[in-house]
Amino acid sequence: MTYVKNLAVAGIVPIPGRQPRRWGRNTASMLSLALLASLSGFVFAQSSEDEAFLDRFEFEVWVDASFERLGNMDLDSRRSDGLSAVVPELGLGIDIDVSENIDGYMSLLAEGWQAVDRGRERSLEENESSLNVSELYFDFYEITDELSFRVGRQAFADTREWLYAEELDGIRAFYDYDDLSLELSASREREFTRDIFDNDASEERVNNYIVYGNYQLTDDHQAGAYALVRDDQLDSVNPIFYGLRASGAATDSLDYWLDLGHVRGRDGSDRLRGYGVDLGGTYRFDRPLEPSLTLAYAFGSGDSNPDSDVDRQFRQTGLHDNNGLFNGVQDFSYYGETLDPDLSNLKIVTAGLGIRPSQLSSVDLIYHHYEQDVATDDILEGSLLLVPTNGESRDVGQAIDLVLGYDAFEDLRLRSRLGYFMPGDAFGNSASDAYSLVLGFEYTF
Template structure:
């Protein structure tokens, strides 16, 4: 009995790949994407002389199937087959294989007027991926009526296995309840302008007296010409390990595109601030912390997304002041180049946390951390092809030294590089 059923399913999927049969279009829409990611880092311990290096390569095959795409009730399954190769100086090359389930949900259109209900696993992203960029398991309700949109969900990260080849690939037992509201502004002088508010509650059920409430207001405008802007006003409160939490953050910036000039230059100026705690630095009760699900990736009007707080340091926004300046150019059709500068300073003197770096000698005698430069290239010649590449350079301040000697020179610079190539069949 099973063999004829499997044969019919295989035949339907084959027709979907050919994209030629009407019956296949009604049943399943298949997409296949080849992804190649590569990343390298150099001297993330900020040493001089004994410089560490590491590289990682991840060829991936992403398979996505959307079932009954034109119907009121439809489903989506997406999986990524990943082969990872990791090399570190002085260490043997390591490899592993993963089969990540990234989407698996049932969707119901208009369960309530102007809504979509999703049950299962989906990818949750917000503006500039500042709060969330993660696959969640749970229940998700979207509302979309004209200029008003909203989201409400109850979820957990990897409640079910993420890697189908690994029985232990479950996430931490942290529940998220979130509500987002957005309104599209209709103004002649600002295009693609959206304002919104959100509330996110996260509760770690494995820890005693640990829960956080994130609330905020936001404004984003992303027109192709003229002024673009972003603004985040955020507060986090609650309890963490029995200690009261009360922190706040501001993230704002503007980009202006000279649309009629050669190479269409774009100038960006941004500032981000997150409070620290005078008693315990970035993890005390007065310190702001992000949700832990963010990726902090966006664009300044170019083709490629990049890490908006720096490619090499790549910090979470906590106990920091970050000044950002950028120059972007359109080198051709769907080909962009961005040069970005960051200057970092702690709000309260404390240990460097929640970054990619692990410095050997941090004297903690200066709130100024250092400067960074990023070069970002993006190319999208068609809807099927995308290339993103970024080079990062972090130059530490004099608080980081090569050893514990009082006369030791400043620590060494750190570098990073990454590349991502996508081809959709």
């Protein structure tokens, strides 16, 4: 979801880590690109007699464009604070067959953000464009029969993006043996600049250390465990995330998931001791249009005693995105398109109905009910709303989302996501409804 970036570009919220240009790190990034290109060129040259140079490359080009709209995010209908934008993207992916045991991949993204309506905030005129190195890595296979490595800027993403959905600069080891798979990694976010023409390297110095294990219990069930350390070199916030998870098919018609999370570590002088859970299931009926029913519950603990030196509020990793599918072809923010909160000091009950008009299309109607674990007068963690709760009521509100997806042809995908949030007593009696809209397409050549 690009709403947060959109709001930041418009000046409504600040862009974290945005600093003046620093040529040192930008130059380091370009040198890294040159070094990797030289390495691959050297290896290619060694085998040019055996195989044509261009046969070692595979190219993919895609175009993505969307219209996005946020309305009444301050919950005040007396102000026209709507924000609309067009978000185009042109991507190039290159697979590189370096040698028998080495592969490479690079993706470049030309992205833009163009405001088309700012409500009454006519002064918010800043638009944005960039050419980004989204991924750039090499895979090293067959270190042993079970062990391989990936080095460089790479995508970290779990199925529901509950833990992470980010491109990180680092090294990752993969170990696969029978039904067991393990991952170990060390990384940083934007250690070098992402934008080729402008330095957007992160000013943060957060080292990420991840251990992730998954075991295929049967053909239909799998279980996993993880530990994720975020070691902030410039601040005293050092959370450690532990968790267990399971997913699979209980029957031919019923899929399920379960995530159990616990956060420890320190935030300044406070000890972190929060916990969270997310569980649910989707049942598919054997009827025309393949109707489905999804029920889910998520809970992130709050802190009932903020004056103590133990912070019991659960927090997610900061690398997450909370995006996934139920039984359709189009992913969405499964905690709500408009509110889109983190699972922190929050209870979320979700019910969804879906149909599949064809194997290439889907319609999902989703309902959410939100309640704080502990009433607080603060901005909801991760939320797009611009106003805090009042600390008097735990009733955050309700939301309805409508999600449509259509894989029109083999290479063309259409999407639409409409969200409508109805605030509860936690925002006072005068709060009015907010909404969000995304219309877009993706075409792959």
